[in-house]
Amino acid sequence: MSRPLPEHPSLEHLRKQAKDLLRHARAEDADARARLAAIDRGASGTPATLADAQLVIAREHGFPSWPKLVHHVETVDGGGFVLRPLIRPVELSPGRRWTLADGTIASTDDVFAMFVAARDGDMAAVKRLVAHRPALATVEYNYTPPIHFAVREGHRNVAEFLLNHGADPAYRSYPFQESLLTFAEDRGHMELADLLRHRLTRRFAVVPGTRTIIEAATRGDLAAVEAELARDVTLARSSDETGDTALHRAAKNGFLSIVRVLLAAGANVDAIRGDGYRPVHCALMPNWFFQVSHDTREEIVELLLSQGARYTVFIAALRGDERFVRDALARDRSFANFEDTCHHRVLSAAVRRHDVAMTRLLLDHGADPNLPEEGAPRGLSLWIAVNDGEEMIVRLLLAHGADPNGAVESSGTPMSHAEGKDVALAELLRQHGGRSHRASERDQVARFLEEGKLDDAERLLHEHPHLIHDDEAGWGDGILAGPANRGRHDIIAMLLRLGARVPSVSKWAPYYYFKHEATAAFLLEHGMDPNHMNWHRFTLLHHMAAQGELGKARLLLDHGADIDAIDDEYRSSPLGVAAHRGQGAIIELLLARGADPDAGGASWALPLSWAERKGHRTVADMLQKATGHRP
Incomplete structure (x- = not known):
């Protein structure tokens, strides 16, 4: 007689039942072996598999196969996947100021609330937040805007509202560069996919199969x-x-x-x-x-x-075509501030070439070095000149009002850049209003660590022990992030001795903590959480699976990483992510280590579904063999 399912069945719980059954059978548990014997497993003596155990669980609940049980659970309870609270990044801790793209200031509470509202489909909250601060419609944290969440979770009305308020339908996700349209199609949000496709085809010659x-x-x-x-x-x-x-x-x-x-x-x-x-x-x-x-x-x-x-004046400046630039300026002085479709300006093009004469020509015709460009709301020219050590051009730009404190995406300001690069240029910028960054104890520790002055760093850390656990260190990823990125085990060992630990959540762990396999091993051996994740609950094992990093994946598994963890972004296990990316070698490893070939937070997120949808035929064959489901 079959056992009834609970009112709110959980796939996660059912999968655990199957794993427990298989484990007990392999441990010679008589009851477990008897339950497995109740199904026809083919040739006598064949070792039981996870697929066999899943079939037993399905039949004990009155279903002819595991896939039919899975389909039923998804139908009545959304696949057993419960959307967990959005992880709040440390940089978005309560009560801080956040500068938006239009220069207005919002609180980190409003920024985080915007992401949560977009993810949860809370249209009233989205409208209220955008009415208060319009630039919240396109605010980003770690290259992720609100529309990412709205599309991911299938909230068409929220996505349409955000598109109408400046969200870019051509946005690509970080770090895997997937489009919004792909997000919608993969997850079966077809009405939302139609909306995006309509917006995109108005701009591009979009054709499937490119x-x-x-x-x-x-x-x-x-x-x-x-x-x-x-x-x-x-x-x-x-x-x-x-x-x-x-x-x-x-x-x-x-x-x-x-x-x-x-x-x-x-x-x-x-x-x-x-x-x-x-x-x-x-x-x-x-x-x-x-x-x-x-x-x-x-x-x-x-x-x-x-x-x-x-052939624009920007292209001409990039190529050093002074005659074309002069002729354009003679016709219309406004060309001195020309912005090409790529959102770069003619002045920064001349500066890139270290072309003093053309830079002077443009400035004399009214070029404004503080007009916005890609990644630089206060202009890019001065930062380029400082970076390239072009003192003459720096002087010209400053004489025409260039802002030494204008921030450039992920690169600081011209002033901060000069302070770490050229003392003379830093003094010149200071004379034109450049604000010296007053070195805090955190900055001094970071500098000592970067310079390898361990004794000085340790002395300062003893004087200010709270810095060991400083949330702001390492760009918000922890004090160990920089040394790990450089593979400096001596610095890591010293910091660990003083009590430093890798945080359980960070932005860039794959590129800092797991950049070097030897450093990854060192950190895991010294207590790093093998289930370390980002704010999408995408674990390091998920990332190594996606990238085909066999050695690092083995390390994580050897240290106890959850092989079937389900993330929020893809609702997939590491095996599912590997299938999505066609990583056959990783799939072999995960299956050999006992990964559940049917783990996933939705039917579209199962490993076999990913492989088939992405056209990875060889991988699909491997997974089909691993699942071994009977019809």
């Missing part, structure tokens, strides 16, 4: 690009849901032959991506991740221009 040609162009695979064009020549002009095209990628990474092929096939030479970049910008602007020779970049630029790419 991923293959874009990826081929990114890696320089000419044969694959040509094969895709032979299949459908319109792919040359098509973009993905963020406006990215194969031409953007080929131009950025210096693949001249692919640029030629795409242009010959009819690619839009001036397609504007979601961030405002055209292919010519991709070819000319700095590429920190893929070094391209100057000659190759110039060949690509010449080719794009010959095919009709718009």
Whole structure:
């Protein structure tokens, strides 16, 4: 006789029952073995599997198979997944001031409330917060705006409101760069996907199936690009849901032959991506991740221009074309403040080239060094000049009112940058209003640690022991983050001896605490939580699974990481995330260590569902074999 399910069944509890049954059977428990014997497991003597145990649990509750039990539970109780309270990052602790994109000040309470309201679909709270501070509609923490949560959780009305108040439909998530449209489609939020698609197609030539040609162009695979064009020549002009095209990628990474092929096939030479970049910008602007020779970049630029790419005064300044710039200024002095579609200005283009004469020319024609640019609400030119040590240009900019205290995204201010780089430039900036950052005890400790002055750092920490547990240290990720990033085990050991610990939640653990495998091992051996996570409850094991980091994944498992933890972002286990990303080797490891192939917070988040939806056929076959479910 079957046992009834409780009124509010939990998949997590049912999965635990199956695991317990299997564990007891393997321990020769007579009752467990008898329960498993009640089902036909094929050949006699075959070791029981987790799929067998799940089938027993399903049949004991009156269902012919585990998938049918899962479907029933999801139908009546949302899959047993309960949305947990949003983790509040330390930088958003109560009662602090937060500068919004429009320069207004909000409290961290309102900022965090905005994220919670968007996630929970609380339309009244969203409207109230935006009415009070309009820029809260697009506020970001760690590159994540409210619309991320609204789309993730399927709140169409909230998402539409945010889009109408400035949210970018071409936004990509951090760190995996997934689009909002992908978020909606993956989670089955089809009405919301239709809304996003409608907004996006008004801006871009969005065509399904562009991923293959874009990826081929990114890696320089000419044969694959040509094969895709032979299949459908319109792919040359098509973009993905963020406006990215194969031409953007080929131009950025210096693949001249692919640029030629795409242009010959009819690619839009001036397609504007979601961030405002055209292919010519991709070819000319700095590429920190893929070094391209100057000659190759110039060949690509010449080719794009010959095919009709718009030649703006910004492009001219980047190329050092002084005649074009002079002619433009003679026609219209306002060109001195021209902002191209990529949200960079002609003045910063001249400064990037260390072009003193052009910088002076632009300033003499009224260029304002404090106008906003990408990542720089108070201008980028002075920061670039300070960074490059261009004293003459620094003097010119300061003489024309450049703000030495204007912050640049993730890079401080020109003044703070100069103080750590060039004493003479710092003094010059100070004379023009630059505010010296008064070094706190925290700053002094950080400096001593960076310089390897352990005795000085330890002395100061003994004098101010609270700094060991300072939430603000390490960019909010803890005092151990910097030394871990540099692989300095000697510094880590000293700090641990004084009581420092890795926090249980941080933003950038994969890139700091787990940057080096040896350092990751050292930290785990000295008490770091193997279930360390970010504010989406995405654990380090999830991240290592996504990135295919076998060694680091083994470390975490060896130290007791929860192999079936379910995160909030993907509602997936580490196995599910690995399936999503097609990481076959990680999947083999996780399955061998006992990962549940059916773990997930929703049917769309199960490992096999991810593999099939993302087209990872080999991975799907592995998971199908692992689940072994009978129809």
